[in-house]
Amino acid sequence: MGKKSKSAISPTREENYNEWYQQVVRAADMAENSPVRGCMVIKPWGYAIWENIQAGLDRMFKATGHRNAYFPLLIPKSFLEKEADHVEGFAKECAVVTHHRLVEGPEGGLIVDPKAELEEPLIIRPTSETIIGASFAQWISSYRDLPLLINQWANVMRWELRTRLFLRTAEFLWQEGHTAHATEAEAVEETRRMLDIYETFIEEHMAVPVIKGRKTESERFPGAVDTFTVEAMMQDRKALQAGTSHFLGQNFAKASGIKFQNAEEQEQYAWTTSWGVSTRLVGALIMTHSDDDGLVCPPRIAPEHIVLLPIYREDEQRVAVMAVAEKLAEALRAQSYDGAPMRVILDDRDLRGGEKNWGWIKKGVPLRVEIGPRDVESGSVMVARRDKGARDKESISAEAFPERAAALLADIQQTLFARAKAYRKEHTKVVDSYEELVTYFTPENTKRPGIHGGFAMAHCCDTPDNEAKLKELKLTVRCIPIDGDRTPGTCILSGKPSEQRVVIAKAY
RNA sequence: CGGGGUGUAGCGCAGCCUGGUUAGCGCGCCUGCUUCGGGAGCAGGAAGUCGGUGGUUCGAAUCCACUCACCCCGACCA
CATH class of the missing domain: 3.40.50.800 (Anticodon-binding domain)
Structure with a gap:
């Protein structure tokens, strides 16, 4: 009789969360898979959301003294090799350009011209620290050139093995801020300032509540001294890293030769930072607010009000x-x-x-x-x-x-934020033992696991051993929160003293 | 990259095991009539080199080999 099911999206979140997500993206006409492996086509409705994210953030970046610039898509292989940890972190997922010409093949079609091989392979940027560092080295010679506050809106490519629209694609759009400072303190301050901007934007514009915190050693950006993150809870109660801000110390300055002379005529390496958010934010938006009837757009970010x-x-x-x-x-x-x-x-x-x-x-x-x-x-x-x-x-x-x-509109914006915050609160649990942790993350019906678990707030010190134990449960320390409870306690895994509770969760 | 699965019209699928004339169905799309404060009904219509390549055969969507892509579960990750 043409009767439709009660909800516009099938399956519902409860029935099959992952499939629900894909269906929401499709029903709202935001994006689709492309003929290119792992790459998506962002359709007008999805792109308009990204444009609103861009516009809002760009204003905030400019208001804090940052300026936009643009650097090459291709990075010489030797640049990437300059920072040891950085190489290790990204080498596994790089697309490489080795030739510059195609010729007609013996059986028709086109083949790569073997005579057109590049002397040095070029990497399609997975991130731009090294290529931007090369420019910074040229631009900076005096303490008067600092701080240098640059942002780039760009696309990057990381050859991911498993991709999902907006959440993880081989090519994605993002902004990457890169700054250089005369002192460590200034660079640390910048790292935290940008983290605060992300928090403000994501909470106030996107109505997505986040927890600000420091990453554990293993989750740190390759080459960074310290990585900070904003973590959000999705409706399947998994954590999504919504943005990161890195304090790079002098690692990249040394790798790229970013030096300056201070007022005392001494030559010094600059202190640098980098920070970014990507089209993944669109995924965060979808998974935070949408319901079984499809996308729910917070007014401030909606393509149409x-x-x-x-x-x-x-x-x-x-x-x-x-x-x-x-x-x-x-x-x-x-x-x-x-x-x-x-x-x-x-x-x-x-x-x-x-x-x-x-x-x-x-x-x-x-x-x-x-x-x-x-x-x-x-x-x-x-x-x-x-x-x-x-x-x-x-x-x-x-x-x-x-x-x-x-x-x-303002009321809707406020309601969505309050709702998301209440959901996170409802599914955040103080956990004081390993048994409690296991129970919390074990579904009631293991054959058909429904949505379960959430954020566990527990004492857990940052060691490889603990990390391994969590991994057995498919859990990770999402972050060591900056705000909130700092009461010391005992690590639930090692029994050793712990400075503060951390957020433990399953993650995207 | 390991284990499992799927590729047939824009989307969702049947047919394949047990090869055989013009490859079907539902939704969507187009046209007409009737409907209409709610994801309509009836009638007609357009649309597919059955993922690709090669093989077996008189004959392949169907059998075999290789290959590509996608999905799920791992490992890796914004």
Whole structure:
């Protein structure tokens, strides 16, 4: 009888979380797999979200004195070899350019011209520390050149073995900040400042709560002295590293020769940092807020804030309804939300109402506004919020609505953040023994493991031995939190004294 | 890269074991009529070199070999 299941997305989160994720991406038309192994095509709706992430972060970077620049996609192999840990970390997942010409093959088609082999292979950047370091070495000669605060919006490539749209793709888009400072203290401060910016942006713009913390030794960025992270909890209660900020000490400065003369006429190596977030944030957004009806977009990051859905049957109604809808669209666009004109779309496509409505639900537009003949007559509109049920609508006076819209959007933004925070709180547990840890991360039904576990807050010291024990349970220390409880205790794995509790979880 | 699985119309699948005339079904798409504050009904229509290459055979989506891609579970990772 054409009856649809209760939810727009099948399977539901509870039924099969991984498949649900893929279906949400598809239903919202955000991205799809490409003919190229491990690489995705980001479609307009997904890209618009990324653009909003870019715009918000870029403003914050500029406000803290950073400037954008662009460096080559290709890095000479010898550059990558300069920093020992760095080589080890990335060598396994590099795409390499070895030739510069194709010629016609003996059996047709094209083959790589063996005569066109490069003297030195070029690596498609997995990250740009070394190539940017080479520039920094040239740009910096005096303490007066410091600090040097540079950011690059770019694509990078890491030859991942298992990929998932937005969460892990062979090629991904990101920003990478690279800075050089005269003193260690300044560089450490910069590392923390950018971590704070990530926290602010991800929580306030994306409504995704994060835990700021320091990474353990094994999770540290290759070549870094210290790595900081913001960790978020997804709805399957796994942790997702949403952004990282690295204090690189003088490691890369020494590798690239970034030296300067200080006021005392001494030659010194600079102290550098690097920090980045990627299109993975789009994945974090999806997995934090979306429900079984599809994507739920926090207003500040949504490609469209409000969709107007005219309802009519005959031409006569169409004229009346469209006149009101167009006027309303204009009035809404004159309003501002989050410091910019409201993003409003009037959907006048020749589709049936239900289909249109569900289409926008799946795309996660914060507010849907229906305007039909009855509304025109009564001077009202039906308003539905994406953070509420699909059929939950409120009649609002058409005249008053534009004035109220910004407040409604702000309320949705706030509700989504509060909801995500409550979810994380509900699934964060203080754990005081190994047995408790095992129990917490063991599903009730091991044959069909449902969503279980969460963040375990436990005392656990940073040793390879402990790391191995956690790995048996498929767990990792996500971070050593910076804020919050610093009470010392006893390590649940080794029994030794521990400075503070850490976040233990399964991770993406 | 190890173990398992899948590639047939835009999407989801059947057919394959037991080779045999023009390769089906559901959704979607297009057209028409009827519907319409909700993911419609009826009728008609368009769309596929059955992942690729080679082999066996009178004949291959179907059997064999190789290969590529994707998915799930590991290992690796933003």
